[in-house]
Amino acid sequence: MSDAMLSVSQIHCAYDSVPVIHGISLEVKEGEIVAIVGANGAGKSTTMRTIAGLMHPIKGHIAFLGEEVTQTPSYAMITKGISYVPEGRRLFSKLTVRENLELGSYTEKNRSVIDERLEEVFSLFPILKKRANQVAETMSGGEQQMCAIARGLMSRPKLLMLDELSLGLMPSLVEKVLETVVEINRKGTTILLVEQMVQEALEIASRGYVIQTGRIVQEGSARDLLESDSVRKAYMGL
Ligand SMILES: Nc1ncnc2c1ncn2[C@@H]1O[C@H](COP(=O)(O)OP(=O)(O)O)[C@@H](O)[C@H]1O
Ligand SMILES: [Mg+2]
Incomplete structure (x- = not known):
């Protein structure tokens, strides 16, 4: 097992047996801000809900603080942190x-x-x-x-998971809210966030994952992703 705070290995998730997540793996280490970015419908919220224990993967494993939590219900995930x-x-x-x-x-x-x-x-x-x-x-x-x-x-919490904070907010407010996320992180809380606002999210993250139709298609340091041609073309209109 890895030494990451959160380790998601090859999870598959479905709604009414229709698969929407096809083998996602990701890690969050203590102290990081990790961003999962991607378009509407890519599977960001499903991934978050599965980690939070609101639904469970049909395949794959989730570990938190070295403990298997794949089938742990959401109320128990809260007490675990x-x-x-x-x-x-x-x-x-x-x-x-x-x-x-x-x-x-x-x-x-x-x-x-x-x-x-x-x-x-x-x-x-x-x-x-x-x-x-x-x-x-x-x-x-x-x-x-x-x-x-x-x-x-x-x-x-030890790990705070934030789903699409920017939704419905004007740009100046998005910036302000994300600044607070950085402050929360500095005070010691590890952060996993998902965003459609790819650039804004990667600007505050240490690492990122790009999700597309239920699969991770790219991952790396936030800086590398921000400079990546494919990310810039697909998500930043550049
Ligand atoms: N409650 C649900 N029932 C059935 N399908 C769903 C449900 N929620 C999401 N989906 C489908 O799962 C896929 C991923 O959705 P979601 O995880 O919400 O994406 P994102 O958060 O990236 O916008 C989409 O095709 C969406 O239509
Ligand atoms: Mg969503």
């Missing part, structure tokens, strides 16, 4: 920011620990402190995305 922020934010729209955040730490029963984590995410996202008692659906898209990331951090 993986937090998944799904595509489209999925906040509880009628609940306040604080209530949404506290749901992210539902595995923790100690009130003072929860309060400590709230203060941590408020220091990372000061706007959420101001909006703490506001109902989630009344916030802007950018604020909702910050709330979704903050909720993902409330379980104090």
Whole structure:
């Protein structure tokens, strides 16, 4: 077994026995920001959901911190240290920011620990402190995305998985949200993110994988991928 934090080996995934992931392998080492990039429908979210334990591969293996977790359900993955922020934010729209955040730490029963984590995410996202008692659906898209990331951090994950953060955000906000991802990483959380915004994602990543119709077609350092002709032609319109 490899010494990576997360090791995905040759997974195949299907919906109602229709295969959509055809043997994907990838690794995330402790401390990295790894980006999986690719077009709409390539299989990014399916890969993320499978790692998070929301669905299980029909073939292949997943290991986290040296332990086999291929069939581990999502609630158990959270206690092992993986937090998944799904595509489209999925906040509880009628609940306040604080209530949404506290749901992210539902595995923790100690009130003072929860309060400590709230203060941590408020220091990372000061706007959420101001909006703490506001109902989630009344916030802007950018604020909702910050709330979704903050909720993902409330379980104090070792690996934070972020699905398509940029969706529906204007470019200046995308940049801001990605800067916060870098800050979260600097503070010690390993990051696996997927993005259709290939250039933006690779600019903050250490390594990347390019996914196309359920297969990894290219991988390497983020810098090499950014300079690669095929990546530039296919995803950056250059
Ligand atoms: N719930 C689902 N049921 C059936 N097919 C799905 C479902 N979700 C995704 N798919 C299909 O799986 C493939 C990969 O989708 P997805 O993982 O969502 O791609 P991406 O996140 O890269 O846009 C697509 O062909 C998509 O239509
Ligand atoms: Mg997706």
